[in-house]
Amino acid sequence: MKTTLKALTLSAALALPLFANAADDALVKRGEYLAKAGDCIACHSAPHGKPFAGGLQMMTPMGAIYSTNITPDAQTGIGQYSEDDFKRAMREGIAKDGHNLYPAMPYPSYAKVNDDDMHALYAYFMNGVTPVKQANREPDIKWPLNMRWPLKFWNMVFLDKGVYRDKAGKDVAWNRGAYLIQGLGHCGSCHTPRGVAFQERALDESGSAFLTGGLLDNWFASNLTGEHNVGLGRWSEADVAQFLKAGANQHASAFGAMTSVINNSTQAMTDGDIAAMSRYLKSLPAAGGSGGPAYAYDAAATKVSLTRPANDAGARVYTAYCMHCHGVDGRGFAPMLAPLAGNPNVLEKDASSLINVTLNGTEDLVIGGVPAPYPMPKYADVLSDQQIADVITFVRGGWRNGAGSVGAADVAKVRKATQ
Template sequence: MALFALAVSAAPASAPDDALIARGAYLAKAGDCIACHTAPRGIPFAGGLKMDTPMGAIYTTNITPDPDTGIGRYTEVDFARALREGIAKDGHNLYPAMPYPSYAKVKDDDAKALYAYFMHGVDPVKQPNRASEIPWPLNMRWPLKLWNAVFLDTKVYADKPGKDATWNRGAYLVQGLGHCGSCHTPRGVGFQEQALDESGPAYLSGAPIDNWFASNLTSEPNAGLGRWSTADIALFVKTGANQHASAFGSMTDVINHSTQWLETDDANAIAHYLKSLPAAGGSGMPPYHDDPHGVPTSLAIPANDSGAKVYATYCMHCHGSNGRAFAPLLAPLVGNPAVLEPNPTSMINVTLNGTQALVINGLPDAYPMPKFSSVLTDQEVADVLTFVRSHWNNASTAVSASEVVKLREATAHAPK
């Protein structure tokens, strides 16, 4: 950090040029800063979003340039230290819900552009920060210094030798500003990401988070991206849907506020990097085999199977009798990685609570998944998901009613 401090000024001598602010605005979208630092129906970047942690709820902070309640008094050095080391201007440690272990990789020029944007491209908002709901003594911050000493790698991203420029650009975006590992990498006993880049076998292999399961982004052939082409991945990054799947849960926010705005070259770079990751996670089952000429499951007549009955009544009209739907307009269930994922959390959650619409270039998705929490019983949800996960060569695990009960209770009071 001392070396970085020599590379930036202690305070801006004058307003930066428009190009630097515009670059910072682009990078803020790449980092999806608005998603965490904006409360539901709140003012952008003014903070107040509630985030549940194992120790209690915390609230995101105001990062507008208001001098009293925001970051208006931060110097460029202060800003970079908070961004990359998780240390606020007054010296207190930020909780690693702020993905500074990923942002530590952000290069100097990009940190400078981000600072220019937040100081000169964002309107100041006077909104005091909310105290956390973590009880004493768990709310003491000094243990975070020990956490950082053990788990924080402060090295800025450096291009990997032997890799082309596109791969390195994709790796930088995924590992750094995109902070994909914050959701998609399993956590260890200290709530740390088990790996921060492809050198760790758990990196981006999927993880439970906020009553969802963040998908496997490795080349695992069933629950991961092994059957996706580079073009498939790039299309998903830009639109949230492709021939294999559609975004759901918090990934919808990522698409709506962040990745759809990436330059095409950056979206392609991310796809190129993700496609290079070796397979990890998943079920260990043989690779999914799609058989478009196989005998489709018959739903034309009433079935004895409860799951088939529920599917025929509530699901078939959108997803089709053969589970193929009309991708990318409507998500297919045949070979869908979320269907093949051993952990059924996302399938249960999206069935109970639906998902918000993807909004691409200002146009909302015409057919977002509706919620069925008030329509289907716990057993019916379990039955229909078991049906989906066991038909059309999906060969995934069954879902129990007790798993549905747990998710229903956990999401009953979630903010809408």
């Protein structure tokens, strides 16, 4: 009997490390998933650089800043951060040495992330990420604007330190979607307009400006409310889910920073989380936009592009360079080739994204390891500022899109800023 008890005790003792390792592995794996939900790799990895080693340039109204090394390297990364240090940086924008981080780091959103998820994230970055010794680059911001102490006051005014709390009267899926959109997803960082102090003008659906679209780094991040022209009013929950999983649907295709979000983040999320995010987004009432009548297709521009290109400079460019992908009728061949008729990005008052994508094209959407077959090519070296202005004006005015014209000076401004 004693021998049996000893054997059982020994077996249990030997099994404990195995269970502990399995639990640790599961925690790191969960943290990896959460890091993908937060798209941490997109901002903290430079082009052709090592994952999470920082160095990505980000433009602000004050000048360029560079993302930091968040690998567990002890000298140049976050290897000496305790879990409390990590949480403080994530939620309050304060580094281990006490200096304030610029709010380009979306800590006002990450402040909503709960303790369990923070614990998993910390486990992943300390145990699941390869250390990289790469010094952080100082921002290209001149004195006195580079002083960080005013950020303490910025935080006092604009930072809400409370984690997300489920809203009464909302179901589990809605609350899960709200938690992801407002927190780790930090969708408002791009899709909510900024105030004069570079603060997001709203951090959740209680503010009328929340997710109504915003200009950032020469792209206009689109309206995500229920607005029927420039927002998601004509999209179903299935349409939203398809876009988040594949980067394209019957209404639009991803471009700019959203391409990275699809490639590195949302396509890797579970169907349940994607459905929850779609549910939440589709619950948002219409806000922003022009307030005009709902879009309805009109084929008049088709006749212009077919019969009068010689008399319309924009139609001439469209016929030569755009028609083969986007169709003579402007309806494209969705989801592989985006429609232009009724596309929310075309209808948007701010044409920055259309100018930028025409000049510089798009990075490849890579879904399940397979690049999309027809990325938007760049025309900066092919078309003049006037030609790009003409074709964008044609597209924005055609098929009853009803958006304003674009001038050559508008194109020249974006060209200079992005070259």
